[in-house]
Amino acid sequence: MNDQPDDHAAAYRPATLLVHAGTERTPYGETSEAMFLTSGFVYDDAEQAEATFLGQATHYQYSRFGNPTVAMFERRMAMLEGAEACRATATGMAAVSSALLSHLKAGDRIVAARALFGSCYWIVATLLPRYGIESVFVDGGDLAAWAEALSVPTACVLLETPSNPMLDIVDMRAVCDMAHQAGAVVVVDNVFATPLLQKPLEFGADVVVYSCTKHIDGQGRVLGGAVLGRKAWIEETLQPFIRNTGPAMSPFNAWVLLKGLETLALRVNAMTRNAETVADFLASAPGVSRVWYPGRADHPQAELAMRQMTDGGTLVTFEVEGGKEAAFRLMNALRLIAVSNNLGDSRSMVTHPATTTHMKIGAEARALLGITDGAIRLSVGLEDVRDLTDDLSRGLALLSAGGHADVVQPGRQAAE
Incomplete structure (x- = not known):
């Protein structure tokens, strides 16, 4: 070889x-x-x-x-x-x-x-x-x-x-x-x-x-x-x-x-542009207490991030008010964004780290890492970003109203 x-x-x-x-x-x-x-x-x-x-x-x-x-x-x-x-x-x-x-x-x-x-x-x-x-x-x-x-x-x-x-x-x-x-x-x-x-x-x-x-x-x-x-x-x-x-x-x-x-360059570039827009949207959305995105100036290490990276990437993490219950209600309300522990996919996906990818490290270790029960990791995909923000808007509106949503499988139309 x-x-x-x-x-x-x-x-x-x-x-x-x-x-x-x-x-x-x-x-x-x-x-x-x-x-x-x-x-x-x-x-x-x-x-x-x-x-x-x-x-x-x-x-x-x-x-x-x-x-x-x-x-x-x-x-x-x-x-x-x-x-x-x-x-x-x-x-x-x-x-x-x-x-x-x-x-x-x-x-x-x-x-x-x-x-x-x-x-x-x-x-x-x-x-x-x-x-x-x-x-x-x-x-x-x-x-x-x-x-x-x-x-x-x-x-x-x-x-x-x-x-x-x-x-x-x-x-x-x-x-x-x-x-x-x-x-x-x-x-x-x-x-x-x-x-x-x-x-x-x-x-x-x-x-x-x-x-x-x-x-x-x-x-x-x-x-x-x-x-x-x-x-x-x-x-x-x-x-x-x-x-x-x-x-x-x-x-x-x-x-x-x-x-x-x-197609990696085409996908990563388009997904990053979408992630920037989604991060900005979430930063001003009601019910969202905090957003982490390396490409935003309010990231705690924004200067270092942009010194090492050429762009902010395709992942956005955000925290909703109300802990695990609120995070689950929001995730279950999404119609387009899938609930999955994968990332970097052409399809947008959300996961709740405290109960999935980082569940087994324990509550004490999660606390040290800042992984709260309200934290959600969002892998932003290739969809039209307006559909992604619309999807998040519906979920956040329902969250603010204190309502519940039926789970709708991604790719299928929800009953209006």
């Missing part, structure tokens, strides 16, 4: 890379990337097989180790991210767990921002200590807390920025500098920003992870993950772990994700 960008690719801009980067055509000259739905590969002879396993010949061995369709996806992701290499995984959580478990061992220490996706939090708080790895959480926005935690040798740092679900921002440059002084490899979950709106490697990160299920597919079809970084770390640390533990991406999913990448 060739992890190096094509010689001419450096001259192309992201939108072009999303369509063309990493493509490898067969002798048939297909326009769309070929899908290699095969578990194994045939050798010319026994000597070639031996040489391949010895690393003396380049030949695909088994789709758990590498596959031509998956390799095209990996090359395209690497060129887009500006990374030396990429490995694809079956899911986003496989990307996170593989990045951490391939690097850490018993006796090591990890420092993580407290504001993490629920499953990432569980890995750091519950799984890693089972293997004798010390886990330390800090407030991601508190540089003094980072400095204290990183004043002793540390093997790994994990953070996500913007964070899920409260859209907290971490100063990547400052944290990466401190982490490297402590000897740590910095892993950044860049799912909310996407590779188009933020480049963690440019701020000193060593490894970037994605749930490709989100914006990269962005159409609710397949699962996938990606780990990107320096070629030496990918090949010497990550690849042996992936090869021998098996969190491989299927060739079919890789092909779908390649198709998703082709």
Whole structure:
């Protein structure tokens, strides 16, 4: 497999890379990337097989180790991210767990921002200590807390920025500098920003992870993950772990994700414009006590957010007055916006983090993260933004009136 960008690719801009980067055509000259739905590969002879396993010949061995369709996806992701290499995984959580478990061992220490996706939090708080790895959480926005935690040798740092679900921002440059002084490899979950709106490697990160299920597919079809970084770390640390533990991406999913990448820039740009409008609408809406959106001047870390990101992104978090009961009434009143714990989709979706994505971290941890019972995470999609604000208006009006609504499945007309 060739992890190096094509010689001419450096001259192309992201939108072009999303369509063309990493493509490898067969002798048939297909326009769309070929899908290699095969578990194994045939050798010319026994000597070639031996040489391949010895690393003396380049030949695909088994789709758990590498596959031509998956390799095209990996090359395209690497060129887009500006990374030396990429490995694809079956899911986003496989990307996170593989990045951490391939690097850490018993006796090591990890420092993580407290504001993490629920499953990432569980890995750091519950799984890693089972293997004798010390886990330390800090407030991601508190540089003094980072400095204290990183004043002793540390093997790994994990953070996500913007964070899920409260859209907290971490100063990547400052944290990466401190982490490297402590000897740590910095892993950044860049799912909310996407590779188009933020480049963690440019701020000193060593490894970037994605749930490709989100914006990269962005159409609710397949699962996938990606780990990107320096070629030496990918090949010497990550690849042996992936090869021998098996969190491989299927060739079919890789092909779908390649198709998703082709429209990523169009979708993210349109969804971001919609999110800006929705955030502004919610900020002045009755019944909404607070709005978090990195692109708004009233975000607590607006200056830092726009220093690291080129735009505000597709996620808006807001809090309604009245706690869980009010949040549920609003969500159940929506006719267009679906109730779903997914995000980054072409369809707009809302979720209640306290009872879904962050339920299992516990009330105390949620309180530290500012996840109240009235907080709702909204992933803004590609619909006409006027229909989205109309949908929210109806729900908020009903909320203000203290009424109840029948649940109406998205895509179906409600009775007037």
